[in-house]
Structures are given as C-alpha cells and as structure tokens.
Amino acid sequence: MAKPSSDQFSRRAFLKGSSAVAAASAVVTSAAAQEKSAQSSQVIAGETTVSLNVNGKSMTAKVEPRTTLLDVLRYQFNLTGAKPVSSDGSSGASTVLIDNRPVEAAVTLALSAVGKNIQTVESLAGDAVPKAFMQYDASQCGFCTPGFVVAVRAFLNRNPNATEEQIRAGLNGNICRCGTYANILQAAISIAKGGQNG
C-alpha cells in the first residue's frame, strides 16, 4: 500500500508505519490484553443490569451496549418527555441534562450514563421555563416542546442574562416543525429579563 503517489498518501503510511513494525508481536499482546480486561470486567457484552440516577432517584434497567439512554428513559422508566424524533440527535427533541450538561439522549449510550446525574424534563415540572412556555403559548403540536424546555433551561443556566440575539444563536440545536419559534423565543426572553432564572 505504500504507493507514495501523493503527499497525503505518504502521511497515512507515516502514521501507520510505527504500528506496522510492531504488528508481529501485537497479536500476542492483544490476546493477553483481552483476557486481562475480561477479568477486570471493563468489557460488557450482551444484556446487563445497571443502575441509573434519574431525577434524583436510583433506577434499575436492563440494557445492552447498544441501548440508548432515550430508550431506557421512555420504555423502561416510562419517562416519555424526551422524544424519539431523530436517531442522529439533530432535532434536539431528546435533550436531557447529564451532570447539568444538555445532551441528546438519542445519541447517548445508556451505559455511558451510569454513575452520572440524569435530569429529564419531568424534573422541571415546577420550573419557570414550562410556565413561560404556557404563558407565551410556545407550543403547537407540542412534540418538540420537552426538548426545547430542557434546552432553554440549560442555555439560561449558563447565560442568565442572555439577549434575544444570544438566545437565537444558542438554541439552534432544536427544531420545531410547526414553526413556533417566535413564541418560544418570547418565552425564553421573558425568563432572561424577568429574573426568574435563579
């Protein structure tokens, strides 16, 4: 494969070069490594039972490595606020907070959320954000709303005095097919201005 036809092709060879030298002994090493890692149970294959901390409660779920956090929340914990809109997380409808950081549950593996604090929209029932959404009529079909509520909360936590421009620029990770953006924006602005953001 070492056809040095272009500059970029030889770069590949350059990076791979060091590994090629070691290839013969690597087989032995990796077999030993496999055995060792299995012992320390760092590798999970197949179904396993894990405990997840959701909205302050410890909950038990049966997961495979491929199970997403969104699937566990919706189909095992019956927390159906986060929505399965896009499998690649591009809609923002599955937004939850993990250790206070907004993430897409649709592209988060359940296993990678073990040991972390997961907060779903259900935990924001008494929060100012859903109240403002109601006040400003910020939902039509409502399917995107839970994701927007969590995203607005997370954004305002970081930028409590955000201006309209900043809110517009920062909330691009959520999509509303009904196009309720104007009202969602008003709801978010009312919180930023109204000081209910404590």
Place this chain on the structure above:
Amino acid sequence: MKNFEYAYAKTEAEAIQLLSVANKSTAVLAGGTDLVALMQSMVVAPDRVVNVGDIETMQHIKRDENNNLWIGAAVHLDELLTSPVVDPFPSIKQVIQGISSVQMQSQGTVAGELLRRPCCWYFRGGNGLLANEGRMVIEGDNRYHAILGNRGPAKFVSASRLAPAMISLGAKVRIIGPKPEQEQIVDIENLFCTPEKTDETEIALAAGQLVTHIILPPDQGRLSAAYEVRHGEGPDQPLMAAAVRFEVLSGLVTESKIVLGQVAPTPWIAREAAMALLGRPINEETAAMAGMKAVSGAIALSGNEYKIELAKVAVKRAILRAAGLETGCFESSTCETAAVNFA
C-alpha cells in the same frame, strides 16, 4: 444498531489495551454525537466501542513549561469556548460559536469534532465513503461536495470545523498506541488524508491508536480568525469555511497560514494564497487577492460552482476579520456578550 461490546476506560493505558483486540474492529466513543448516530444508521458497525470520555487526563486544558496549551481530547467544545486560556486564539472560539447548538457544544468533544466523519449524503446513506468510486457524486447531487483535491475518487468534504483553525494555528496532536509504549506527537494536518480505495478512510490513524491531546503553540501576538459561510440559522454544516493566522510587522505580513474547510476531502492548506500575502499590508485588495489564489486550482463539479466564489469570499473575510477590518468581529470569550452572525 448492530450490537457491540462496550468497554469503559479509566486511563489512557486501559484505553489502548481495550482498543487492541485480535480480529475485532474497535471504535472510540467520547461524546457520541457522531459515532452513535452513525451506528444507529449502521453506516459503521464496530465490534467493540471503547468509551474514553471519562479518562481524567484527557479532560483538562493545561499549559506546559514552553507555554504550549495541552487540550485534552475529551474536553467538551463549550469548555474550550469558555476557557480564558483559549482567548488568544479567536479563530477557535469563532468556530465553536458557529456550532450554535447547546447540545452539540456540551456533548461534543474536541477530538470528536476533529475526527467527525464526512457529512456527504452518499456516505451517510450507506454508499461508502467513495460512493462507487466517486461516480454517484459526479452523476448525482453534489452541491456540497469538493472543489479542491477532488480529482481522485474521493469527492466528499472534510467535516471538521475546528480543523482549519487548529491547522492554521500550528497545532499538533499527541497520539498513543496501538502498543502500550507507543506515543507520537505530529502536526495536526497529518490526521487527515484522502482515501483512494474503498477500504481506506479519511482519518490517518491506525487501528488501536488514540488521540489524547491537541497541543496549541503560544500565539505570540499573531492574528487569527475564522469565517464560515452558512445557510443561515441552524446546526447544519457550513457551506464554506476559512481560517487564517498571520503576523504583521510594521504594517506588513511576515508570516501567514490560510486553511480552507468544506472544500476538499481534507482540510485544505492554501499555500499559494498565504505566500501572496507575505510582505504586503492587509487591506481589502490584498485579502481579495489571497482569496483568488486560494481557489486557483479549484475544479467545480456539476452543481457546486458557487462554492468557488464562496471560498474566495471566506478567505477574504477571514483575513479582514483577523486584522480587525471586518465588522462582526469576535469581541469576547463568553456567550454573554458576543453573538456572531457568520452568515
């Protein structure tokens, strides 16, 4: 999603061990914004996924004795955006601000962004990176495809938005593995390559290798900026991107680097354009000339001729922005005060 083994690494050494398994394909998981999405659509289907997101040594930004910044590969994009030590590098902050989704910024990691797989719709649609030796791109809708470096079968564009800025700033990466004691520090542009055969990828890492840090040399008073041409609001990939860095002494450019994004299968270093600035002052005219030089070798596909014009504009505006001659310049390090309209 095809099922896989999940492995959790607490240290870099563990990660290397877990990434090298005989007869198994492995993938590195950090934020998951790209990998999990690709696994969902079965575009990639690794046998084992190794989570490196919680490795402590890869989560910090530190300065070494030579004033280099060591940015951990698992540092989240928003942490980089709000970190005061990154203030001397406005181009990095401008790019992250352009990724205008709180979720992407807080879930995505620095190395994850750099190694994002291409957004080419033929690739994401399961037709392989080269999409039938490039024929699907040539015959199909190629409005977002390459205008430079596109003469081979690869016609997609490199997806990373941080890479042009990082390359222009002379960043390096620390790579470890696949054997436990192996470690190398290379220029960041060496991470990217153009595949020529179907079994090759655009990332020049061998199986079992892991990027642990991005190393930024001190800015030493150089000017830098990035400029992205975007659709408008929304988290989509930009249509065009340019990052520049140069040094000006007595009003004349003494050193310059210009890197384009969204134009080629790799971030594209525009050497001719950078040379053209040397010994000249920065003004509208010289910036426009550099823009012209940057696309001198460009060849449009059937539907992307507009990108050649966008590339000229992006280079020109990035240069003017770095020199403080363009309005809409980045003003502060935090989201509090700056809302940059890149469009």
